[in-house]
Amino acid sequence: MNIIEINGIQKTYKRKKALRNVTCTIQGTFGLLGPNGAGKTTLMRILATLIKPDHGDIRFNDEVSWENSSRIRQMIGYLPQHFSLYKQATVMECLFHLAVLKGIPKKQARAEIEKLLHDVNLVGQEKTKMKHLSGGMLRRIGIAQALLGDPPILIVDEPTVGLDIDERVRFRQLLRQVGKNRIVLISTHIVEDVEETCDHIGILKDGVMLFTGSKDELKDIVKGKVTEKVASYEEVDAMRDRIISITEQGEYYLVRYLDEHGIHTVTPTIQDAYLFLTRNGENG
């Protein structure tokens, strides 16, 4: 099984510490979840070999060092947060150009692009100009270009930002499907992205990796610590630092909140655990 081992990565911009001694293992479909400014894009860009860390090392399958960037680049497909290329070109022209840049022989490129367009459900759009694609279609073309050359690692930064609900659902399904036979690393601040797409989760805040593990392991952290009750406006106000969600019920509110000593606890979700960790720091 493919595996990326990240060991003691640090990165500072001027005086801002963006990553502090990040150590973790990435395999399967891995969702990197964190609030704005957590350091997600910095870690993605380091993994995509676009920037270098100040300290630490990364290895792929225990053999290839990330310092061998030309070898690593051949193994990575990368979809940055803002992907929009060659607006005047057609889908086929754009993908063909990128395939040639990736070193795919011209004779093979067309057949590979046709297969990828099938995989991302965009058959029939070969002649559509890039500027006429919807946000969701553009993200799917982004995945197709990242998969040119069939890399064993796919890195996707903030995959569903700017997509409508339908497109989000379809895009998450696509990521699941392409993650069947490669590492897919997704960075996001949207809990549903990792919930529906990833088997493994990492939670990053202020440059510190607070958690890595499975979805069940994450939920276990808040087992017995999530409660629901009907409360008045005054009660809601008093507990506002611990609230996860509020639903209006006539004059009252159904409040879901974190309570270490809760009596009537409910089954925790990934969102509960994420809020617990990012509000409280390491291990709560």
Ligand SMILES: Nc1ncnc2c1ncn2[C@@H]1O[C@H](COP(=O)(O)OP(=O)(O)OP(=O)(O)O)[C@@H](O)[C@H]1O
């Ligand atoms: N080129 C840069 N120069 C200076 N500071 C930077 C630079 N890039 C990022 N930072 C800072 O480093 C920290 C981490 O940024 P990063 O973009 O990696 O976080 P993020 O989790 O991806 O956040 P977002 O979701 O908002 O993009 C932030 O405080 C950011 O302001």
